[in-house]
Amino acid sequence: MANARLRDVSVVAARIGVVAALVLCWELGSRSGYLDPLTFSSPSRVAPQFVDLFSSPVVSVDLESTVKNVGFGFASGALAGGVLGLLLLGMGESVRGILLNYVVSLQAIPLLVFYPLLLTIFGLTRLPIVIIVAVVVMVPVTVGVTNSFAAVPRSLVRLTRALDLSRGTALRKVYLPAAVPLLFPSLRLGFLLAMVSAIGMEFVVASQGLGYAVAHSYHAFATDQMYALIVFICLLAVVVDVALTAVENRLRRDRVA
Amino acid sequence: MSGPGNAQSLEFEDVCLEYAGRHGVTPAVSGLTASVDAGRFVSLIGPSGCGKSTLLDIAGGLLPPTSGVCRLGGTDVTGPQSTTSMVFQEAALLPWRSVLDNVAFPLEVKGVRASERRARAAELLRTVGLDGFANAYPSELSGGMRQRVSIARALVTDPALLLMDEPFGALDQQTRSMMGLELTRTWERVQCSVLFVTHDIGEAVALSDEVWVLSRRPARLLTRIEVDLPRPRADDLPLQPRFQELEAEIWGTLREESRAMGVPERVGV
Numbered sequence A: 001m002a003n004a005r006l007r008d009v010s011v012v013a014a015r016i017g018v019v020a021a022l023v024l025c026w027e028l029g030s031r032s033g034y035l036d037p038l039t040f041s042s043p044s045r046v047a048p049q050f051v052d053l054f055s056s057p058v059v060s061v062d063l064e065s066t067v068k069n070v071g072f073g074f075a076s077g078a079l080a081g082g083v084l085g086l087l088l089l090g091m092g093e094s095v096r097g098i099l100l101n102y103v104v105s106l107q108a109i110p111l112l113v114f115y116p117l118l119l120t121i122f123g124l125t126r127l128p129i130v131i132i133v134a135v136v137v138m139v140p141v142t143v144g145v146t147n148s149f150a151a152v153p154r155s156l157v158r159l160t161r162a163l164d165l166s167r168g169t170a171l172r173k174v175y176l177p178a179a180v181p182l183l184f185p186s187l188r189l190g191f192l193l194a195m196v197s198a199i200g201m202e203f204v205v206a207s208q209g210l211g212y213a214v215a216h217s218y219h220a221f222a223t224d225q226m227y228a229l230i231v232f233i234c235l236l237a238v239v240v241d242v243a244l245t246a247v248e249n250r251l252r253r254d255r256v257a
Numbered sequence B: 001m002s003g004p005g006n007a008q009s010l011e012f013e014d015v016c017l018e019y020a021g022r023h024g025v026t027p028a029v030s031g032l033t034a035s036v037d038a039g040r041f042v043s044l045i046g047p048s049g050c051g052k053s054t055l056l057d058i059a060g061g062l063l064p065p066t067s068g069v070c071r072l073g074g075t076d077v078t079g080p081q082s083t084t085s086m087v088f089q090e091a092a093l094l095p096w097r098s099v100l101d102n103v104a105f106p107l108e109v110k111g112v113r114a115s116e117r118r119a120r121a122a123e124l125l126r127t128v129g130l131d132g133f134a135n136a137y138p139s140e141l142s143g144g145m146r147q148r149v150s151i152a153r154a155l156v157t158d159p160a161l162l163l164m165d166e167p168f169g170a171l172d173q174q175t176r177s178m179m180g181l182e183l184t185r186t187w188e189r190v191q192c193s194v195l196f197v198t199h200d201i202g203e204a205v206a207l208s209d210e211v212w213v214l215s216r217r218p219a220r221l222l223t224r225i226e227v228d229l230p231r232p233r234a235d236d237l238p239l240q241p242r243f244q245e246l247e248a249e250i251w252g253t254l255r256e257e258s259r260a261m262g263v264p265e266r267v268g269v
Ligand SMILES: Nc1ncnc2c1ncn2[C@@H]1O[C@H](COP(=O)(O)OP(=O)(O)OP(=O)(O)O)[C@@H](O)[C@H]1O
Pocket: B019, B020, B021, B026, B027, B028, B047, B048, B049, B050, B051, B052, B053, B054, B055, B199, B217, B268, B269
């Protein structure tokens, strides 16, 4: 127990150490002239910008916009994926395979190409971005739900029958937790895809959002501010990932090593 | 109808079962009439694939018979009964729950209060000799221990009937005989009716009051053998002449059955 704690602490320390070393290289590289300061900036110049970011109301608008794009997109995509996945589960194995193929092939389409069409339908609102994010999220979640539920051991299915559990109870107490190890990675993948596609689209088509803010500072030659935003986005991604891991471990306590 | 404790009798009356599959109809049980008297331990033995698990599913209300009836304590079985517990070959534990919460699971879904069901589960863990493992997770247990947890879970509802489908089938021989001995001890205390599927003749004789020998598919009752060995069963049971006689009798019946069908002498594995 104490050993495990010690190991956890040293893992965290090592991770922080790696980041610190990279930041140090960045600073030294830019001071010594190996890295062009105009293109790459430096931590000592980015840091004050970073502080400024939080005091400027503009960025909070961008942040809010991104959070909404990702949040709404992920929530509706995950919901649609969950429902679709459960519907597919109810079908025969061969039908399921065919339909699942269609869902997966959605992933190969660069959905951004539909943006103009969505724009003409929904106008200059958040909706086109949210819809595209939702479709991007839906794919891995549908596949995850279908596969993870299909993989629930037969013995557990028999148990729910022998105990005469209602559908709801069986889902809540047996199938869902049994599916978590396979289901959760697809939710996590969905969330990261949502962030990537939302910020990417903001970059190109939006007038708000963190992606837009990066593009804007790039075009305005505000390199330091751009890096501050990039660092902020990276931190955001890490925080979300850590939070998702914590949720996953809470759902399946037996899997916490 | 009720015996010691709240044990109930189980009756099969002219039970037939046919599976309707893609390749036509497969008869699995044909005209079986027999009963487990309340509080008795009955073993089912028969060639592989003859319909033993099917019969257990019928008794558990998971499968309605094509014709005939199955009665528990005098009432027709039409679906899963809360007074019946099942134990399968795989322990079928919920890996994300502690041992204690696994044992308490049937009570939890019945809405029994947390303090009450935990106390009851702890009691059952003591019964199966796992009191030190309440907070362990199934992945931390050996196969034999997991099966003991699953037996505790089956007994936690104080069942009138316990259905066991080769519960020790996945264990090594040594663990298996130890578990058999433990099961007898436990059962001698709880006294519910038991229908126990096995393909091990020695196990059937050692545990049971009565052994039903089934035919090849579709299952018919070939013979019922009364095991007149005194309880509590002795540790040196396999050395007793009467035990060996009974074993030989069952073996003989099974051998005749396989001869009659012109197949090599092998008992269901
Ligand atoms: N769902 C099903 N559909 C069609 N046939 C089935 C089904 N389940 C079982 N059978 C057939 O019914 C017969 C009896 O099966 P059952 O599982 O009851 O046998 P068993 O005696 O338990 O066998 P084993 O000793 O291998 O456990 C087998 O021949 C099997 O192929």
